[in-house]
Amino acid sequence: MSHYDVVVVGGRVAGASTAMLLARAGARVAVVDRSAYGSDTPSTHALMRAGVLQLSRWGLLPAVVAAGTPAVRRTTFHYADGRTVPVTIRPSAGVDALYAPRRALLDRVLVDAAADAGAHVLHRVTVLDLLRDRHGRVGGVVTQGPSGRLVLPAALTVGADGLRSTVAARAGAAVLRRGVRGGATLYRYVEGVAADGYEWAYGDRAAAGVIPTGDGLACVFVSTTAERLRGLRRAGSEAAFTTLLRRVAPGLAENVLAGRPHGRLHGWRGEPGFLRRSWGPGWALVGDAGYFKDAITAHGITDALRDAELLASSLLDVLGGGSARAAGAAYEGTRLALSAQLFAATEAIAGYDWDQPRIEALLRWVSSAMSDEVNHLAGLDGLPHRSTPPTPVGVLAP
Numbered sequence: 001m002s003h004y005d006v007v008v009v010g011g012r013v014a015g016a017s018t019a020m021l022l023a024r025a026g027a028r029v030a031v032v033d034r035s036a037y038g039s040d041t042p043s044t045h046a047l048m049r050a051g052v053l054q055l056s057r058w059g060l061l062p063a064v065v066a067a068g069t070p071a072v073r074r075t076t077f078h079y080a081d082g083r084t085v086p087v088t089i090r091p092s093a094g095v096d097a098l099y100a101p102r103r104a105l106l107d108r109v110l111v112d113a114a115a116d117a118g119a120h121v122l123h124r125v126t127v128l129d130l131l132r133d134r135h136g137r138v139g140g141v142v143t144q145g146p147s148g149r150l151v152l153p154a155a156l157t158v159g160a161d162g163l164r165s166t167v168a169a170r171a172g173a174a175v176l177r178r179g180v181r182g183g184a185t186l187y188r189y190v191e192g193v194a195a196d197g198y199e200w201a202y203g204d205r206a207a208a209g210v211i212p213t214g215d216g217l218a219c220v221f222v223s224t225t226a227e228r229l230r231g232l233r234r235a236g237s238e239a240a241f242t243t244l245l246r247r248v249a250p251g252l253a254e255n256v257l258a259g260r261p262h263g264r265l266h267g268w269r270g271e272p273g274f275l276r277r278s279w280g281p282g283w284a285l286v287g288d289a290g291y292f293k294d295a296i297t298a299h300g301i302t303d304a305l306r307d308a309e310l311l312a313s314s315l316l317d318v319l320g321g322g323s324a325r326a327a328g329a330a331y332e333g334t335r336l337a338l339s340a341q342l343f344a345a346t347e348a349i350a351g352y353d354w355d356q357p358r359i360e361a362l363l364r365w366v367s368s369a370m371s372d373e374v375n376h377l378a379g380l381d382g383l384p385h386r387s388t389p390p391t392p393v394g395v396l397a398p
């Protein structure tokens with residue numbers, strides 16, 4: 001007999017959201033994450049409209065705003081010919097501003113909401129393997145934590161364990177689509193940058209951006225091909241960051257370089273995207289574990305919040321006695337339909353082989369894919385929300 005309805009591996013944007021939605025609907029849920037509670041993770045953390053829409057309807061946006069995350073009411077595009085194109089964020093689908101909360105904040109808000117809903121949250125616990133019944137169906141996880149090995153049986157197991165997902169590997173999740181492009185990024189936090197919302201710049205086969213976040217800081221990034229960034233970094237990461245920023249966006253560069261750097265530079269060497277099969281007997285994937293794309297379109301978190309809702313809805317169907325085959329097909333089908341355009345557009349941008357007319361066309365493509373996503377989410381009814389959380393079932397002996 002299963003002790004949990006669902007065990008979720010990974011407790012950040014994808015996993016904590018899925019767990020919260022399931023627990024709010026009355027499921028008995030465990031969330032296991034090998035990282036520490038409230039820790040940071042590599043990301044420039046800009047949310048798009050669909051992501052803000054999800055936080056808002058889950059009742060979590062006020063906590064993000066109350067923690068000092070500034071509202072972003074304009075996005076400005078800077079191009080190589082010196083043109084700047086400001087786009088005001090018009091109120092729509094209940095969203096009148098965008099936000100870019102630091103991950104240590106956003107992931108904590110989500111995991112706290114999961115725990116408040118009754119999910120059993122375990123940090124600093126690593127999933128080593130999957131449990132399987134005699135038919136090969138996945139039935140929970142084997143973990144290792146500070147107090148030793150722990151077995152968590154569950155009717156359904158969710159891999160929300162990121163790019164290098166153990167659940168995907170152990171379940172043998174097939175790759176449905178594989179990208180070939182993976183841009184590299186350098187980013188850092190800077191105090192005292194005058195940013196009028198998100199600022200994105202494209203030129204010289206590279207991109208840069210300024211993303212206002214909490215504590216009076218802006219996250220500033222530069223991205224280009226991995227080979228080019230590797231070459232520039234031979235002169236040191238600081239020199240590479242400054243050189244690329246000046247080449248892509250001279251105006252932005254002076255603004256950023258006049259600010260006070262806060263902490264070290266963070267580097268990301270790039271990974272090609274993929275879409276994996278994300279549903280099988282007893283298991284499912286959500287977030288980067290099942291669908292990863294280059295960070296240049298700043299959409300991984302937004303998609304993780306979207307897919308958490310799609311997946312939770314399908315898992316609740318199964319827990320309610322519905323057909324697993326139909327629920328899996330609904331999840332895979334909707335997720336693939338909503339992801340295909342953005343995945344392809346991101347691939348094209350992450351190649352950094354465009355000229356100005358082409359990048360402008362690619363950005364219009366991204367914008368249209370984002371509208372489809374918002375329209376889909378805005379049309380959802382929302383999931384059940386019980387007022388009394390389920391009683392946590394406790395941790396099982398190894």
Ligand SMILES: Cc1cc2nc3c(=O)[nH]c(=O)nc-3n(C[C@H](O)[C@H](O)[C@H](O)COP(=O)(O)OP(=O)(O)OC[C@H]3O[C@@H](n4cnc5c(N)ncnc54)[C@H](O)[C@@H]3O)c2cc1C
Pocket residue numbers: 009010011012013014015032033034035041042043044045046047048125126127128160161162163164165166185268286287288289295297298299300301302303304
């Ligand atoms: C440089 C960079 C910039 C980015 N910028 C943006 C942006 O501006 N906007 C945006 O929307 N997206 C951005 N992204 C993408 C975004 O960060 C990811 O899409 C997002 O983090 C995916 O969330 P997730 O919950 O699926 O996975 P993750 O955030 O990777 O979380 C997975 C969790 O699983 C845990 N885990 C892994 N394996 C195990 C295991 N075996 N046992 C237990 N726990 C495990 C990990 O500890 C981790 O906490 C960026 C990514 C990068 C790299």
